Amino acid sequence: MNIPISQLRREYTRGELTEDKVSKDPLQQFRIWFQEAVEAEGILEPNAMTLATVTPEGKPRARTVLLKELDERGFTFFTNYESRKGLEMEKNPWVSLVFWWAPLERQVCIEGRIEKLTPQESDEYFQTRPRGSQLGAWASRQSEVVPNRQFLENRLAEVTRQYEGKEVPRPPYWGGYRVVPHRIEFWQGREDRLHDRLEYYLDENQQWQMVRLSP
Structure with missing residues (x-):
């Protein structure tokens, strides 16, 4: 029997997200969740993330890319500089990332600015492929x-x-980018659609602050 799309729903019951149980550092909190995603059953590629860019005309585009490194500077991925996304990031360096780990009922949304890796960094990764x-x-x-x-x-x-x-x-038109985050939101599904949303943002002193958002 075909189920109408409007009737596709499920309750989220796998966990909760409270201020007293998360790290004050969002990158550290991401590492915790990412490791749990790596260890979870049913997540084929825990490092898969949606990358959203904007065309010069202001039209959004999104696609899936793979996270290849995470450090205190941000989230790293590699691609062709002359691809659509590469050309769009050249014009507008502001992007967003989304990780969706369905078996854990978790999502992470990241906003930040793109910076290119050095040729040496890109060479080093390319040689591991x-x-x-x-x-x-x-x-x-x-x-x-x-x-x-x-x-x-x-x-x-x-x-x-x-x-x-x-x-x-390494081709001269291929290399790495780093998303330097200024806002990171952690989302945990909860019952009755009263989901937990904790958002970290950088204040004017470049210090991370955290707030709870209404679902």
């Missing part, structure tokens, strides 16, 4: 229109021959 992924970065000019799948496979064959027996260098 599987060789197939390295070659794929050369074969695919992300977001460009291609005639068919065979076109991409032919490109991959070309670069595979080009670098046969050689180390694959």
